Amino acid sequence: MYNSPVLFDKSITIVNKFTPRNERRKFVVISDQAGYDQAKSFTSEIEGTVPVECLSINGMEDKEEIKRLILSQKMGTQFYIAASWNNAVMIFSLGVEAGLSEAEIQTLIIGPKRRYVYCMKCFEVSEVEEEAEFAECDHCKASLEIGPFYSIVREGYIGYPYIPIGKEEVGS
CATH class of the missing domain: 3.40.50.1860 (Rossmann fold)
Incomplete structure (x- = not known):
């Protein structure tokens, strides 16, 4: 299955300076x-x-x-x-x-780039800080570790839920 390219914070099309492609017409x-x-x-x-x-x-x-x-x-x-x-x-x-x-x-x-994470718990996409390694899902509030893989289908980096130290509550 082919998925069309999408623009994300680390896309190969994003450059710091334009380069002339003189072989183009x-x-x-x-x-x-x-x-x-x-x-x-x-x-x-x-x-x-x-x-x-x-x-x-x-x-x-x-x-x-x-x-x-x-x-x-x-x-x-x-x-x-x-x-x-x-x-x-x-x-x-x-x-x-x-x-x-x-x-x-x-x-x-020009200006800040946007970065998105796809929550593997609630299957929703949230915006996160550009260099963040961890985030909280805007939808289900799960703590997420942001993986290195960008999903073109989900249009976000894969966010793996985890229980941060100090948030574990044994028994209710």
């Missing part, structure tokens, strides 16, 4: 207000090498315009996303939905 740079300066800097850097198309968005209200732009591109186009987490996830998801692979997308996250 065209670049498409999509940014929100947070990523506008980085997008502009990158387009200045690559000017004249390959055709470039830019789109600056405000957020969810531009979803149809983003979809139209992505679907109008030909094979060999490289996509660059410079945006805050929520907008980057939306743009990335629209790209994957349109058939883009992770190799065709570079994502520069």
Whole structure:
């Protein structure tokens, strides 16, 4: 069974700086207000090498315009996303939905990334701190040890329930 790529805090598409893929026939740079300066800097850097198309968005209200732009591109186009987490996830998801692979997308996250854990006790997903090794499930309040494995299906790191020292209550 094939599962489409998803954007998570350690995705291979997330970069610290855009890298021009000169073997590509065209670049498409999509940014929100947070990523506008980085997008502009990158387009200045690559000017004249390959055709470039830019789109600056405000957020969810531009979803149809983003979809139209992505679907109008030909094979060999490289996509660059410079945006805050929520907008980057939306743009990335629209790209994957349109058939883009992770190799065709570079994502520069402006601001904090989000990280999610999938609770193996209640089977719900909760947001956790970016570097947390342990967390409490927002739904069932179970103490969770966050494993190293990210589930594309569950869209979160696997959270293994445990009983922390001091919380064991023998007999009621």
